[in-house]
Amino acid sequence: MEDYIVELTVNGERISSPVKPEESLLKFLRRNGFTEVKCGCEKGECGTCTVIINKKTVKSCIMLALQARGKEIWTAKGLEKQELGRKLQESFVNTGAIQCGFCTPGIIVTAKNYLDQNPIPDKGEIKKAISGNLCRCTGYKKIVDAIYAVAVENQKSI
Amino acid sequence: MSEFKIVGKPIPRHDAWSKVTGDLKYADDFSLPGMLFAKVLRSKYPAAKIISINIHKAEQLKGVQAILTAKDVLHNETVTKFGQSTEVGKGFEGLYRVLADKEVRFMGEAVALVAADTEEIAEEALDLIVVEYEPLPGVFDPVEAMKPGAYLVGENGTNIIGEFGCGQGDIEKGFAKAEVIIKDTYKVPFVDHAYLETEGGIAWIDDYGVINIRVGSQVIEHFRDVADVLGLPHNKVRYIGTMMGGGFGGKEDITVETYLALLTWKTKKPVRLVYTREESILSHSKRHPFIMKYKVGAKKDGKLVALDAELVADAGAYPYLSPWVTLYATVNAAGPYCIPNVRVKSCCVLTNNTFTSANRGFGAPQPNFAYESIMDELSHKLNVDSLEIRRINCLTTGKALSTTGQVFKTHVALPEVAEKAWAALGEPVECKEENRKIGRGLAIGLMSYGRMTFLHDSSRSYVRLESDGSVLIRSGIPDLGGGQVSLLCQIVAEELGIPMSRIKIYYSDTALTPLAGTTTATRQTYMSGNATLKAAREIRKRVINKAAEMLNVNPEKLDIINEKILVNYDQSKYLPLVKVIKACNTAGIELFCEAQFNAPFTITPDLLNIRGMTFPDFTFGAQAVEVAVDTETGQIEVLKLVTCYDVGKAINPLSVEGQMEGGSIYGMGYALIEEVIMEKGITMTPSFAEYIIPTAVDVPDVKAILVESGGGLGPYGAKGIGEPSCSIIAPAILNAIYDAVGVRIKSLPASPEKIIRALKKDYFEK
Ligand code: FES
Numbered sequence: 001m002e003d004y005i006v007e008l009t010v011n012g013e014r015i016s017s018p019v020k021p022e023e024s025l026l027k028f029l030r031r032n033g034f035t036e037v038k039c040g041c042e043k044g045e046c047g048t049c050t051v052i053i054n055k056k057t058v059k060s061c062i063m064l065a066l067q068a069r070g071k072e073i074w075t076a077k078g079l080e081k082q083e084l085g086r087k088l089q090e091s092f093v094n095t096g097a098i099q100c101g102f103c104t105p106g107i108i109v110t111a112k113n114y115l116d117q118n119p120i121p122d123k124g125e126i127k128k129a130i131s132g133n134l135c136r137c138t139g140y141k142k143i144v145d146a147i148y149a150v151a152v153e154n155q156k157s158i
Numbered sequence: 159m160s161e162f163k164i165v166g167k168p169i170p171r172h173d174a175w176s177k178v179t180g181d182l183k184y185a186d187d188f189s190l191p192g193m194l195f196a197k198v199l200r201s202k203y204p205a206a207k208i209i210s211i212n213i214h215k216a217e218q219l220k221g222v223q224a225i226l227t228a229k230d231v232l233h234n235e236t237v238t239k240f241g242q243s244t245e246v247g248k249g250f251e252g253l254y255r256v257l258a259d260k261e262v263r264f265m266g267e268a269v270a271l272v273a274a275d276t277e278e279i280a281e282e283a284l285d286l287i288v289v290e291y292e293p294l295p296g297v298f299d300p301v302e303a304m305k306p307g308a309y310l311v312g313e314n315g316t317n318i319i320g321e322f323g324c325g326q327g328d329i330e331k332g333f334a335k336a337e338v339i340i341k342d343t344y345k346v347p348f349v350d351h352a353y354l355e356t357e358g359g360i361a362w363i364d365d366y367g368v369i370n371i372r373v374g375s376q377v378i379e380h381f382r383d384v385a386d387v388l389g390l391p392h393n394k395v396r397y398i399g400t401m402m403g404g405g406f407g408g409k410e411d412i413t414v415e416t417y418l419a420l421l422t423w424k425t426k427k428p429v430r431l432v433y434t435r436e437e438s439i440l441s442h443s444k445r446h447p448f449i450m451k452y453k454v455g456a457k458k459d460g461k462l463v464a465l466d467a468e469l470v471a472d473a474g475a476y477p478y479l480s481p482w483v484t485l486y487a488t489v490n491a492a493g494p495y496c497i498p499n500v501r502v503k504s505c506c507v508l509t510n511n512t513f514t515s516a517n518r519g520f521g522a523p524q525p526n527f528a529y530e531s532i533m534d535e536l537s538h539k540l541n542v543d544s545l546e547i548r549r550i551n552c553l554t555t556g557k558a559l560s561t562t563g564q565v566f567k568t569h570v571a572l573p574e575v576a577e578k579a580w581a582a583l584g585e586p587v588e589c590k591e592e593n594r595k596i597g598r599g600l601a602i603g604l605m606s607y608g609r610m611t612f613l614h615d616s617s618r619s620y621v622r623l624e625s626d627g628s629v630l631i632r633s634g635i636p637d638l639g640g641g642q643v644s645l646l647c648q649i650v651a652e653e654l655g656i657p658m659s660r661i662k663i664y665y666s667d668t669a670l671t672p673l674a675g676t677t678t679a680t681r682q683t684y685m686s687g688n689a690t691l692k693a694a695r696e697i698r699k700r701v702i703n704k705a706a707e708m709l710n711v712n713p714e715k716l717d718i719i720n721e722k723i724l725v726n727y728d729q730s731k732y733l734p735l736v737k738v739i740k741a742c743n744t745a746g747i748e749l750f751c752e753a754q755f756n757a758p759f760t761i762t763p764d765l766l767n768i769r770g771m772t773f774p775d776f777t778f779g780a781q782a783v784e785v786a787v788d789t790e791t792g793q794i795e796v797l798k799l800v801t802c803y804d805v806g807k808a809i810n811p812l813s814v815e816g817q818m819e820g821g822s823i824y825g826m827g828y829a830l831i832e833e834v835i836m837e838k839g840i841t842m843t844p845s846f847a848e849y850i851i852p853t854a855v856d857v858p859d860v861k862a863i864l865v866e867s868g869g870g871l872g873p874y875g876a877k878g879i880g881e882p883s884c885s886i887i888a889p890a891i892l893n894a895i896y897d898a899v900g901v902r903i904k905s906l907p908a909s910p911e912k913i914i915r916a917l918k919k920d921y922f923e924k
């Protein structure tokens with residue numbers, strides 16, 4: 001099958017690359033160097049491949065690269081440049097919410113997008129928000145604590 | 159030294175930032191120009207003869223660079239080794255077969271390897287390889303497999319590949335004295351490690367003809383096994399270990415490495431291979447299912463008098479670590495209890511199921527579930543409360559393990575941990591709903607840290623103080639996510655009085671870093687921690703001695719704090735560290751050191767009558783939970799979970815808590831939801847949609863209580879915690895279910911279906 005050209009922006013950077021129609025957005029991103037987007041299952045079940053597209057979180061393994069044409073995509077790496085993203089990263093580091101770290105980029109992306117829309121959730125709401133992201137190492141305690149710490153900070157600044 | 163400056167502080171790991179930004183390159187995140195993509199053809203049958211393999215069509219496919227089958231592998235059959243350099247006897251070394259030859263023994267066994275220009279071509283080639291099979295009956299139940307005349311999985315004339323025994327006293331007499339006897343059979347299923355990063359790596363041949371394999375592995379010492387398969391000298395294969403996206407024992411056996419080496423050797427091009435999730439679940443090891451027959455006798459006051467246990471483990475299709483795991487289970491079978499009369503017999507048996515091997519806990523979670531369930535039964539039967547029955551029977555410092563007689567010379571924090579965990583549950587949650595019943599459960603346990611002492615384990619580490627006061631560490635230590643690597647940095651920072659940011663560590667490279675042994679058996683804090691401590695202290699001594707000479711004071715008065723050498727902690731009287739380093743360099747004093755730490759060495763025990771020391775030391779812990787059981791749906795909610803362990807010394811409390819919290823939830827999955835369902839050798843749960851692990855909404859807020867007795871054998875009195883942390887949560891939860899609704903589930907997982915069937919027994923039996 002012939003290749004299509006896909007143009008989109010990732011973390012504010014314009015990318016243009018030929019793709020096969022069946023290529024997933026996950027494969028496309030990883031092939032273009034965005035290896036912070038991880039592949040844990042390729043079936044939409046683990047959340048390691050989560051990215052933000054036009055303010056929504058998407059599991060990039062179950063979206064075609066073609067469907068992301070013209071869209072604005074953010075990955076964990078790109079969140080460094082945004083205040084909330086940076087705060088979350090810092091909070092994960094200081095809380096010890098990271099063990100193997102394989103789930104971390106996906107969870108931070110999910111948390112960032114969630115807090116953008118719900119700046120001061122309680123712990124139960126945070127758990128629901130990240131329930132599509134698996135973590136096998138931490139038991140989630142410190143992950144929830146790390147996100148909650150940022151929410152508490154948000155509350156103070158309101 | 160005075161009080162700790164860095165050790166014991168909850169500091170971020172050295173690699174934390176690279177993980178939150180996603181900068182860290184795991185096995186699958188690394189490419190080389192011109193690399194090929196590999197795929198593995200796997201058996202569709204759990205037991206079959208291979209009549210023929212036709213690769214002709216696949217070879218013709220454009221872009222296919224190599225196809226290998228068993229006949230292309232120089233030494234297709236060797237023996238499994240796990241980094242040990244000691245002869246431990248035949249009982250521990252099973253057949254390692256690279257590619258199936260003439261027969262397949264389990265579904266998912268590797269039959270052929272393909273390397274091609276793209277992943278898609280490699281996949282297409284798999285479809286074009288024609289394998290003609292003749293299905294065989296196979297055997298899938300270990301008890302069946304033990305019977306005379308059973309279908310034979312291997313060539314040895316029996317399916318039993320390991321038999322073990324131990325005990326003390328006289329159980330006949332013991333049971334005669336018992337006033338109450340409980341007999342029960344407990345069962346546990348296959349479970350998967352379900353690390354989020356599947357197995358993967360990349361291999362290439364360097365300018366000197368050395369095969370380099372960049373891979374996520376808990377045992378980089380497998381470079382020797384890979385070299386043996388290819389018939390190469392050991393120094394012609396190099397492992398470069400990556401940070402792993404979880405391991406839990408599943409990356410302890412060889413996974414992709416041999417395949418990568420074979421394909422890169424054949425094609426002379428870099429080759430990458432990463433398993434899909436389905437492939438991972440189908441083909442890597444599982445935790446051993448056990449069938450455990452227990453009989454326990456006690457006096458009316460709850461005092462234990464006799465224990466008889468028979469354990470049968472399903473080894474699956476190949477031995478791998480099954481004998482080792484079974485030995486662990488045997489030693490653990492009587493738990494942390496003083497019982498005068500004990501007999502334990504166990505064996506592991508080949509079947510045509512997926513092979514079983516190491517999985518966090520390594521033979522401890524299984525018997526722990528059985529004996530802690532029985533202790534609970536006893537407590538209810540005798541009306542002695544859960545804590546009290548454990549209090550009157552538990553081991554204490556100086557006592558000996560009831561199975562092997564190994565004496566506890568280090569601190570035993572029992573019953574302290576049990577009391578703390580139980581108390582921390584606090585007031586029970588109030589619940590007025592008719593269908594929701596609340597209950598509590600307790601379990602205590604012990605698990606070894608450090609490898610079996612007859613393996614003669616050692617670790618080496620290299621530390622060098624640079625002229626600008628920065629430090630370089632080299633250690634072969636693999637890191638599966640537990641923070642093993644960062645821990646070494648912390649120890650060196652403490653000893654040399656420098657911040658973590660001044661340290662650079664190189665790890666997990668068989669060519670360039672001193673071999674530190676496997677990241678298994680909860681051994682790295684203990685082994686590589688001690689090796690690194692030894693190296694750092696040697697350098698520290700040299701620096702301090704030089705400084706003492708320069709200041710003309712007694713070295714005992716000196717300490718290194720914040721890159722200064724202080725006299726009597728007087729901030730105004732010091733030498734900058736760099737100045738002393740310069741002086742050392744000028745005087746030719748070596749500011750580097752490679753140190754080796756050896757565990758205690760023993761001889762291989764008589765396996766049918768294991769006596770004395772088999773492990774360096776043990777970690778003791780307790781877990782307490784409160785659950786709510788929905789009597790209409792059988793759903794269980796874990797409301798509270800307390801985990802309390804004597805960790806000796808928490809070198810990094812964040813990491814230790816992380817192990818305790820994560821281990822609890824890992825074990826909670828085992829208790830309630832996880833099971834790799836195999837029907838006649840066919841895996842029915844090959845994805846995360848079928849193999850369910852806990853998500854954030856399933857878990858309680860785990861409360862971790864760290865007891866720091868300082869009584870461990872690791873640096874600063876630390877004990878190991880990685881595996882012990884997950885090994886007793888299942889019985890705690892099941893005991894709580896019993897407390898809530900009076901139903902005793904004797905086979906894991908305690909699924910809603912099992913609960914409902916037990917609750918509505920009358921209905922189902924009608
Ligand atoms: S890789 Fe996309 S959800 Fe698992």
Ligand code: FES
Nearest residue numbers: 100103135136137
């Ligand atoms: S930290 Fe390992 S999967 Fe989350």
